[in-house]
Amino acid sequence: MSGNTFGNLFAVTNFGESHGPAIGCVIDGCPPGMALAATDIQPDLDRRRPGTSRHVTQRQEADQVEILSGVYEGRTTGTPICLLIRNTDQRSKDYSEIAQTFRPGHADYAYLQKYGLRDPRGGGRSSARMTAPMVAAGAVAKKWLRQAHGTEFRGCMQQLGDIPIPFEGWEYVPRNPFFAPVADVSHLEAYMDALRKSGDSCGARIRVMASGVPAGLGEPLFDKLDADIAFAMMGINAVKGVEIGSGFGVVTQRGSVHGDSLTPEGFATNHAGGVLGGISTGQDLEVSIAIKPTSSIITPRDTIDIQGQPTQVITKGRHDPCVGIRAAPIAEAMLALVVMEHALRQRAQNADVQPPLAAIPGARP
């Protein structure tokens, strides 16, 4: 609980505001000797980057990452890695009006009550732009986990507003701007076009998973692996719900159905979502999150101004009509930070452990 730092052994400190000169993060605790260059990080930043389709904000940011420290002759040194991303396409004049009122569903009011002042330019610190450094840090964790354990992270959209999206295959995800695991996204495009025309916004449901997670990660009581996953997911802007494995589906499951049978060939099912008693089982981590509709919309809303008088607010400027569209790489990154933290922690406490039974394979759902 230290504010803007995520993790302890792989500690990522995030800084910046939407319209300040730069955003970035400092990663403290990356193991030494790993090859690392900006090219390892840029692809994930590009997946999250704004302005890449008509369905997201039209702010143009190259999101070029610069490594300021912690790498020598192309290898991590074990010392802090500072990653810097310059902001380049701020249009702060768009926000003069917003400074005088509070958008329903936005952090405006809460920030003012907390701090007594706020940076209204692009939402300041509350902007989803802060997720770019999360993605950058996650890319470093992903690389280490891939090399050390063969862990892979994947995310996709499960529902866009009213439209459920069936799972046809991971190969479709990079082929459309929605991270949708389906071949044909024309109905999603039509849905978004109508939504933008209506001046409104919508929510989304995102699935994120990890395969190749070693068994044994997570602490039994508070720092359960799934507790940290929930913490990480709810730390992403606009997330209002988190599920592990069967999630809210467990309410109506019987114990005789929910518990995943073990066989010598592996787990038969994965209702657990990869975690039992807060500790990874070797099954895939399966996580689902709910993302709320954007509060910055041009539909007029009832609100009050900073003198407490009733008024209406319309939010102009450039905004995502569905922040869920770009959320998959963010959720992957945060999941990677959680797994990384626990992978290092597991070495600290249990490096010598030799379980009497070899780990069985985890069922893929």
Next chain:
Amino acid sequence: MSGNTFGNLFAVTNFGESHGPAIGCVIDGCPPGMALAATDIQPDLDRRRPGTSRHVTQRQEADQVEILSGVYEGRTTGTPICLLIRNTDQRSKDYSEIAQTFRPGHADYAYLQKYGLRDPRGGGRSSARMTAPMVAAGAVAKKWLRQAHGTEFRGCMQQLGDIPIPFEGWEYVPRNPFFAPVADVSHLEAYMDALRKSGDSCGARIRVMASGVPAGLGEPLFDKLDADIAFAMMGINAVKGVEIGSGFGVVTQRGSVHGDSLTPEGFATNHAGGVLGGISTGQDLEVSIAIKPTSSIITPRDTIDIQGQPTQVITKGRHDPCVGIRAAPIAEAMLALVVMEHALRQRAQNADVQPPLAAIPGARP
């Protein structure tokens, strides 16, 4: 991320196992000068205690709390408060069989992979018995928050297995063994009787809320108030899903509906569940959690033994057929620990803040 300690300024370190000599916790950071006695803590422990109806485990534990430190002449001194609860009704011989195999859906396998050994008696550290010290610590936080801010915490059951439970009123909750907010629970009793007879278990959905939470609690980026709530809830045994406010309902909401309008008389609605941008708004905190069915059932399940050979397991001994039945006071306690932590943190950083606008009332849903 420090294992068995929850919080930082109000840090609660939990210890013990189901069948060890004692369980308990150390609370570090309680403000000095507050009147505190075991009688402030015992009522919540009694609400959570096993053996109080035929629908829960028949283990008989008085769960009498002893204050070992941190209180002088009936007042907190500002130094660590150690709370001790002796275990009195262990029956460890019940578990000799379980030590040789893994219960599907139980932490057995994950613990062995993590630690190389495990305490099989009553689930050892993975037992829901560990929630008793959480409840004890929560009672201390509740008392302080009530006196300092008038904050109140309440929890109830929303669904028991297949049966949704409508909300009729908080006054019904203490009158039945299910924490159900309804006058008549005969159908719940019949459901549980049939479930027990079938040798199976079921899940539940629990609602927990806090009123009188000051605006401004929570950190903007990672240590969001709702992120810490999600962390706290998922830290409770058997929880697989967490929702804040409208939760997964936000997926199909439009922005023009989701954002809670502000009026001079207060928020018009509470889809936010009391948190915007990770910071409390003064609205009620509204949280919903999914609790999975117990894995310890007498229905035979396919599994493997610790030599990796296929076998079947039946769990005898005394177990809750639905751990959700006793979960409401646990969820209240964990929510109280989160609010307490952030209330203290808010004083640290923002004690001098004078927002230009007085806080508006929070809408009750």
Next chain:
Amino acid sequence: MSGNTFGNLFAVTNFGESHGPAIGCVIDGCPPGMALAATDIQPDLDRRRPGTSRHVTQRQEADQVEILSGVYEGRTTGTPICLLIRNTDQRSKDYSEIAQTFRPGHADYAYLQKYGLRDPRGGGRSSARMTAPMVAAGAVAKKWLRQAHGTEFRGCMQQLGDIPIPFEGWEYVPRNPFFAPVADVSHLEAYMDALRKSGDSCGARIRVMASGVPAGLGEPLFDKLDADIAFAMMGINAVKGVEIGSGFGVVTQRGSVHGDSLTPEGFATNHAGGVLGGISTGQDLEVSIAIKPTSSIITPRDTIDIQGQPTQVITKGRHDPCVGIRAAPIAEAMLALVVMEHALRQRAQNADVQPPLAAIPGARP
């Protein structure tokens, strides 16, 4: 910086007061599978225990440790280890007078200003009695480090008030009540007898060292190994100065003398005290601390009472005339906690590291 918890990966939370029912600690992070019983801990507690000679406080405490959790069938399980020591020889009526005034050099005044109230019985939380749980936790760390790395910790007295004590050999330390590394302690006994008769107290200088410390422990910037050692030592009651290696002697050393030459056979000297750039070199850790004279003396002192009026204070009751006499095992324990924390941390970040050069032996001074 979390109050009453020392360490992060091997986190020891200390609780209790001098005249409360019990004192103790919770150790979170001990690796699983280590044989552990009270008999591993009791010998160090016995070395620190009061009432064992006429030169220390006559309070009679058996300091019997009870393991409440974290051990199953004689082995650590990887879950929190709670160690409890019951207080048995409180005489709280001795302190009624002290509650009305402030002892010069004692924490009385600072506690009242901090907390607004204080427990005057035996100094409450500020009592040196709180070092017993430190010693107990240190014994667990010592055992693990001995098995894992062959690390050994030793402490002795270097000066008692005005009397410097030459180093004749470690074998003498356990043979006298002063932890003095000399064969003949009759002059120390005479010195203490005269001091007690005079109703005054004196300071001491203690040396503590560790051999068999692997190279590479410690973080480069803030969490330097020597910074954590200084933190640990200054965390012991009454310590006012800490030196590593040559300590304040470095002020007059030339660089050409201070820097320890490296040879294929090892370091030629040990001015560094085992730490360079905050990281262990494999040389012995060498630490020296200054312990102030006890403030609880029967010599009358000028002071004020809690109404702010001038008065005099004489402290009766049972007190150590030189707390340094029992300090060696405490300093050993705290040094062991520091090394343990960094040994685990080193595994987390650098478990895979293969330095191009094998570690050279560390010089013994």
Next chain:
Amino acid sequence: MSGNTFGNLFAVTNFGESHGPAIGCVIDGCPPGMALAATDIQPDLDRRRPGTSRHVTQRQEADQVEILSGVYEGRTTGTPICLLIRNTDQRSKDYSEIAQTFRPGHADYAYLQKYGLRDPRGGGRSSARMTAPMVAAGAVAKKWLRQAHGTEFRGCMQQLGDIPIPFEGWEYVPRNPFFAPVADVSHLEAYMDALRKSGDSCGARIRVMASGVPAGLGEPLFDKLDADIAFAMMGINAVKGVEIGSGFGVVTQRGSVHGDSLTPEGFATNHAGGVLGGISTGQDLEVSIAIKPTSSIITPRDTIDIQGQPTQVITKGRHDPCVGIRAAPIAEAMLALVVMEHALRQRAQNADVQPPLAAIPGARP
């Protein structure tokens, strides 16, 4: 114990290497609403800056600080403040030879054993250059503490190698390049000129103090105010000893002398150095540190190379012959970070405390 972050409520994360593109820090937890500009920070950076006299390293760095985040319209927003300092005068070719061997007394060997590789350019992360961001962060803490409590921090040199420096007055400190509190420094200049000519280096003793520190700061057991001071001081490069108040002088003091008498007009003396029982008394904080001689000297030293073969090393390049000369502003900054952390923590836990007795003035020594 989190590596490169100092503090928890006022958390400063430091990054960078001597010859990387930039160094800097992120401050998390600065209270909102404080006027802050680079001009508040630059003066302290200028006091520490290299190249300002012939007695320090001739590396020319402007050390211009850039505020990248956390400030809006000239005021802190309560969100992370990133401070960046570009490196401009690296001469990395100077270090090619050093990469093949280990300087006695330098971190070279320890880094290689820890990380398996090291950045030899200017000492990489182990360079005293890393103290520049400490000074920058300290300037922010100083400003807040001055406004909130009237706290002032001052440092000076007490001894340069063999030459003790009497205290004539704080007004002399800024008038000479040694931070010496004396009118005439010609003998110090002559001493340094001779030292440089000899190709050797020397140690120093530095005093740092704070006045206007409120009573009540510090936690009783481990996070004592003086323990954190010792941690902070020993975290500065080259420090090998720390004293609080009378320091090692307490060894020969009697209790009747050491304990500072309290009078209605204040403390009569300040042997405590401002801390009793780990908690501030309102007296001045008085700290003294020992700084070892620089290891990078042109006098040839016996050592081994990275193949383990015996060799000799001479360190060319630009180095401080006495790093103690520039240490006063660094020690002030670290002391300010400690006081800041505890000032915020005190608000968190004890904001409501009303001690029965008004604080008495602290004696100035």
